Amino acid sequence: MAFDFIEQQLQARRNEGLYRACQTMTGPQGRLVKVADKTYLNFSSNDYLGLASDPALIKAWQSGAELYGVGSGGSYLVTGYNQVHADLTAQLKSWLGVEALALFSSGYSANQAIIKLLLGKNDLLIQDKLNHASLMEAGTFADCKMVRFKHNDMANLSQLLNKQKGSAANKLIISEGVFSMDGDCAPIGLLAEQAKNNDAWLMIDDAHGLGVLGKNGQGSVVDAGLKNSDMQIYMATFGKALGVGGAFVAGSQEFIDYLTNFSKPYIYTTGLPPAMAYTIGQAAHMAETQSWRRDKLQHLISSFRTLCADNAIQLGESNTAIQPIIIGSSQQTVALAQQLKKLGFWTTAIRPPTVPVDSARLRITLTTNHEVDDIKSLVTAIRRVLDEL
Structure with missing residues (x-):
């Protein structure tokens, strides 16, 4: 057929560990997210200041519509x-x-x-x-x-x-x-x-x-x-x-x-x-x-980097809310993310072509909604899964 290339290229993506599909979440964006009736600690959101589901913004949208x-x-x-x-x-x-x-x-x-x-x-x-x-x-x-x-x-x-x-x-x-x-x-x-x-x-x-x-x-x-x-x-x-x-x-x-x-x-x-x-x-x-949001976020970033260093988890040179753990292999990165999901952590495997070849990574993002105990649990889980893999 004229469009056989579509299936061929999709299959190639699957074989390379690069296939993508949307994950349906229910409920609001926040510290916790629910997917398929399971709740996860969310470490993939760009909602750095924790505003996406803030009651003040929900009220503002309602007022704006009126x-x-x-x-x-x-x-x-x-x-x-x-x-x-x-x-x-x-x-x-x-x-x-x-x-x-x-x-x-x-x-x-x-x-x-x-x-x-x-x-x-x-x-x-x-x-x-x-x-x-x-x-x-x-x-x-x-x-x-x-x-x-x-x-x-x-x-x-x-x-x-x-x-x-x-x-x-x-x-x-x-x-x-x-x-x-x-x-x-x-x-x-x-x-x-x-x-x-x-x-x-x-x-x-x-x-x-x-x-x-x-x-x-x-x-x-x-x-x-x-x-x-x-x-x-x-x-x-x-x-x-x-x-x-x-x-x-x-x-x-x-x-x-x-x-x-x-x-x-x-x-x-x-x-x-x-x-x-x-x-x-x-x-x-x-x-x-609300500068307290930035202050808390910076404290969480410092805590995460310190805990990762203590657990021999190598991070990129970042002092922002985006904290990548470079794995290299797309298949291994996907396996790491899947194992973390089984432990209740929603993290995202970032693979080529989003990043260069052989630089697939776990992209950890921190938000003001997180607590230090959340980060301690995540780092412990990452160290455990890395050891298993």
Whole structure:
């Protein structure tokens, strides 16, 4: 048949231990999750500040629906931009210290929109090798030339920029603030120097840094000692530490005006539901003002790393809520995750192509909802399963 390749490729995924399928969870996202009538301690969520099921946000969504309805009714440039969207935009600008901002339905869509909008065949895109798939895919689809520098390697970035000098009309350097699979942070100050010295724009994708790092949760750029407004493009999502969904892109007023006039993903996508925008505003306020959430999370991170060291469990170089345990083999990583599930721990095996070949890992994520006893139990279980395997 014409589509035999579908079954062939699916079978190849199964044989390589790379097959994926959704797991249906029931009930709210939180410290505990229920799958197929079994309850697990959840160590796979990006809900770093424990906001996704917070009663205040549930109430905010209900209030937002009563005040503004559920659906936005259209794209932002038609009927989809409600006063609540304008209020959220103003709030985020004030919190993050940026000049202008545009809302998007997802971080994936926002990243695709930026690269497609800005870069043409005479332009250069330079990305950290471990950037998110949304950035990499957009780069392959764009007409521009794309090169990748070794992860967080400023010498390699400098070499590539020198090699490409004079060959591109416009240059855009992109890095994540906190890398989603490794949990380490970008050297944003050094990236900004490279961009300035080479007349390039710098974009930071701070999906995993917003709310968690920096003064009042302002993110990775502020944590690095700079201002978000120092970045030509700063984007992040509301679906990680803020616990809701959607994303934004920030920059100069001229850049955001250009985006809203020429970006097809922005122009032709239905606006965020007003009730959702209202909830995001409440989540942003909580992230900004409730510093105890970040303090507790940092204590949990330190406890986890200390306990792993005491139990000879090797971790990556991460001081964030993302704590990878590199196994290497996809099959062994899946086996480790499956055994932990039998012991009541929900952890996720991350495999190629999400991460490089031979770097499959158990991606442990910590949230404010966890307690130290939860972490002690997890580390004990990991050590036990590693010994058995």
